[in-house]
Amino acid sequence: MSHESARELALLLRRLNVELDAVTTRFADLHGLNRTDVRALVAVMDAARRGEALTAGRLGEAVDLRSASVTALVDRLEKVGHLRRTRDAEDRRRVVLEMSETALAAGGEHFGGLARDLTGAMEGYTDDELAVVRRWLEDMTAVITRHNRAEPDGA
Amino acid sequence: MSHESARELALLLRRLNVELDAVTTRFADLHGLNRTDVRALVAVMDAARRGEALTAGRLGEAVDLRSASVTALVDRLEKVGHLRRTRDAEDRRRVVLEMSETALAAGGEHFGGLARDLTGAMEGYTDDELAVVRRWLEDMTAVITRHNRAEPDGA
DNA sequence: CAGTAACCTCTCGACGATCGAGATAATCGA
DNA sequence: TCGATTATCTCGATCGTCGAGAGGTTACTG
Numbered sequence: 001m002s003h004e005s006a007r008e009l010a011l012l013l014r015r016l017n018v019e020l021d022a023v024t025t026r027f028a029d030l031h032g033l034n035r036t037d038v039r040a041l042v043a044v045m046d047a048a049r050r051g052e053a054l055t056a057g058r059l060g061e062a063v064d065l066r067s068a069s070v071t072a073l074v075d076r077l078e079k080v081g082h083l084r085r086t087r088d089a090e091d092r093r094r095v096v097l098e099m100s101e102t103a104l105a106a107g108g109e110h111f112g113g114l115a116r117d118l119t120g121a122m123e124g125y126t127d128d129e130l131a132v133v134r135r136w137l138e139d140m141t142a143v144i145t146r147h148n149r150a151e152p153d154g155a
Numbered sequence: 156m157s158h159e160s161a162r163e164l165a166l167l168l169r170r171l172n173v174e175l176d177a178v179t180t181r182f183a184d185l186h187g188l189n190r191t192d193v194r195a196l197v198a199v200m201d202a203a204r205r206g207e208a209l210t211a212g213r214l215g216e217a218v219d220l221r222s223a224s225v226t227a228l229v230d231r232l233e234k235v236g237h238l239r240r241t242r243d244a245e246d247r248r249r250v251v252l253e254m255s256e257t258a259l260a261a262g263g264e265h266f267g268g269l270a271r272d273l274t275g276a277m278e279g280y281t282d283d284e285l286a287v288v289r290r291w292l293e294d295m296t297a298v299i300t301r302h303n304r305a306e307p308d309g310a
Numbered sequence: 311c312a313g314t315a316a317c318c319t320c321t322c323g324a325c326g327a328t329c330g331a332g333a334t335a336a337t338c339g340a
Numbered sequence: 341t342c343g344a345t346t347a348t349c350t351c352g353a354t355c356g357t358c359g360a361g362a363g364g365t366t367a368c369t370g
Contacts, residue, residue: 003274003278005277005282005285005286005289006273006274006277006278006285007270007274008289009273009277009285009288009289009292010270010273010274012289012292012293012296013171013175013273013292014175015296016168016292016295016296016299017171017172017175017176019296019299019300019303020168020169020172020299021172021176022299022303023299023302023303026303030307034326034327036327036328055347055348056347056348056349057346057347057348065327065328065329066328066329066330067347067348067349068328068329068330068331068348068349068350068351069327069328069329070348070349071348071349071350072326072327072328073327073328076327091336091337091346091347092335092336092337092347093335093336093337093346093347093348094336094346094347094348095347095348095349113302114298114299114302115162115165117298117301117302118161118164118165118168118295118298118299119158119161119162119165120298121294121295121297121298122160122161122164122291122294123158123161125287125291127160129287129291130160130161130164131160132280132284132287132288133164133287133288133291134160134163134164134167136277136280136284136288137164137167137168137171138167139276139277140171140273140276141167141170141171141174142276143269143272143273143276144171144174144175144177144178144269144273145174146272147178147268147269147272148174148177148178148181152185189355189356191356191357210318210319211318211319211320212317212318212319220356220357220358221357221358221359222318222319222320223319223320223321223322223357223358223359223360224356224357224358225319225320226319226320226321227355227356227357228356228357231356246317246318246365246366247318247364247365247366248317248318248319248364248365248366249317249318249319249365250318250319250320
């Protein structure tokens with residue numbers, strides 16, 4: 001009965017989400033940070049990987065914080081040496097953020113290590129199987145995204 | 156190249172996680188709650204579905220809060236009418252928590268509606284395909300769980 | 311059945327993260 | 341040059357969480 005299967009998969013998805021959340025929490029605990037700090041560092045890492053240097057304002061958009069909170073956030077991360085502030089030479093109103101080498105290394109170790117383990121666990125799958133999984137992930141993400149953007153609790 | 160596929164799937168997983176997080180945040184925003192409040196209500200709902208009545212202490216374990224915070228949490232939810240406190244007749248030290256009908260309805264609408272949409276989106280899949288997805292979800296969850304329980308950042 | 315240990319929840323005071331409002335400084339356009 | 345705009349920061353206030361400890365309830369033990 002496919003419907004029953006589907007229900008189980010929805011529950012599995014929830015468990016997976018809990019564990020994925022715990023990845024962030026664990027990194028935070030290990031390094032004396034809170035979840036927001038970790039999300040911020042990840043945002044800076046992602047930007048760096050894309051070759052962009054994040055400004056304070058864009059970081060605020062990425063983690064959904066107001067400017068006052070971003071200032072406090074960057075203060076915290078700068079104080080412990082994970083982040084550096086630099087005035088942008090071209091537009092001196094801007095503050096560009098750079099991760100320290102140690103923070104980059106710690107983040108790469110933790111999150112990159114997980115990514116490595118995940119891809120490793122996928123080696124036992126055929127390309128066809130992974131294609132199915134991919135389609136499923138995209139479909140589920142689309143459904144959830146639509147749900148999140150929809151009218152307040154419309155059917 | 157299967158390795159490339161795997162990397163993409165890891166990224167998809169991350170996006171999915173972000174959207175799943177947003178489900179909680181959205182429900183919170185719609186009802187004037189914070190994320191912890193929502194997690195607590197979900198915990199009470201889950202317990203109710205299992206036929207258990209949650210106590211304040213067990214709720215604290217479920218959402219990982221100390222007793223002082225649980226008191227404040229239940230105060231908040233009781234004040235807006237989402238939760239009722241009752242002294243347990245058998246062990247009068249205990250406070251058992253029950254969701255109000257309106258809160259149950261709102262939660263069922265939001266989260267049940269999403270579950271319905273998700274299972275609906277899975278109708279286009281064969282049982283074999285869903286079996287592949289299921290195996291993959293279980294494998295990934297196992298990897299992440301191990302990662303979360305492992306020695307601090309061991310290779 | 312008395313006394314004590316263990317348990318469950320609550321109160322209180324403190325701290326930290328976030329915010330809104332407004333200040334400060336730099337850039338852009340006319 | 342001057343006003344409008346942009347980017348960040350400062351300040352004071354609010355809210356969620358916690359540690360310590362109090363108060364009441366149950367279980368154990370002799």
